[in-house]
Amino acid sequence: MGSLPALIAVLALVVTLVLVVAYTLATGVSPMPTGRAARASLLGELPADIGGTVFELGAGWGGLAAALARRYPTRSVVGYELSPVPWLFAALGRWCTGPANLTLRRADFLRADLSPAALVVCYLCPAGMARLRPKLEAELRPGSVVVSHFFALPGWRPDEPVVRAADAARSPIYRYRFPRCLARTVAPGGEPGRNP
Numbered sequence: 001m002g003s004l005p006a007l008i009a010v011l012a013l014v015v016t017l018v019l020v021v022a023y024t025l026a027t028g029v030s031p032m033p034t035g036r037a038a039r040a041s042l043l044g045e046l047p048a049d050i051g052g053t054v055f056e057l058g059a060g061w062g063g064l065a066a067a068l069a070r071r072y073p074t075r076s077v078v079g080y081e082l083s084p085v086p087w088l089f090a091a092l093g094r095w096c097t098g099p100a101n102l103t104l105r106r107a108d109f110l111r112a113d114l115s116p117a118a119l120v121v122c123y124l125c126p127a128g129m130a131r132l133r134p135k136l137e138a139e140l141r142p143g144s145v146v147v148s149h150f151f152a153l154p155g156w157r158p159d160e161p162v163v164r165a166a167d168a169a170r171s172p173i174y175r176y177r178f179p180r181c182l183a184r185t186v187a188p189g190g191e192p193g194r195n196p
């Protein structure tokens, strides 16, 4: 009988690990949080104020989402996270310590309405960025800002210079202003062309 709590604890741990791995495989992105140095660089790249909703696409364990909500206390900050374990952790943190302007939805951001966005923040993977691009192009309003940790949006032109975090990977932080980021590039041959 005495080993029942231990057995339950082991089972809970196994279920937790299986869920994290299963959702990592399903989304193609692990719930690895943005590190401290990269988070500081990313927060430094954000506009002073914005006129709409802040979305964090793939909010993971909720640390960056909470920092965004503290950064914009008068704005609504919405974090989307599909993986149930990080989402539950983030939701419990939100319930315990706020901030009140933060909402965490356990949902697929590819099915969300991003049209109220003034600012979109993400840290995904190359394939995830490629999936996100047409959705952003279809839904963002002029003047919206997109900030991505580490992975660029394929074919979009970031603000220059691209900032690098003071971490071991010198993680790039890309900032895009929509729709200026779609501006055609001039190819070496002189012919204007779409960004690759």
Ligand SMILES: C[S@@+](CC[C@H](N)C(=O)[O-])C[C@H]1O[C@@H](n2cnc3c(N)ncnc32)[C@H](O)[C@@H]1O
Pocket: 023, 027, 029, 030, 031, 032, 033, 034, 056, 057, 058, 059, 060, 061, 062, 063, 064, 080, 081, 082, 083, 086, 107, 108, 109, 110, 122, 123, 124, 128, 149
């Ligand atoms: C690398 S983590 C980043 C966590 C957090 N944004 C940060 O920077 O600290 C990416 C997260 O995106 C989530 N994710 C990936 N695709 C998603 C989707 N389509 N909808 C919701 N969440 C998604 C993953 O489950 C993962 O937790």
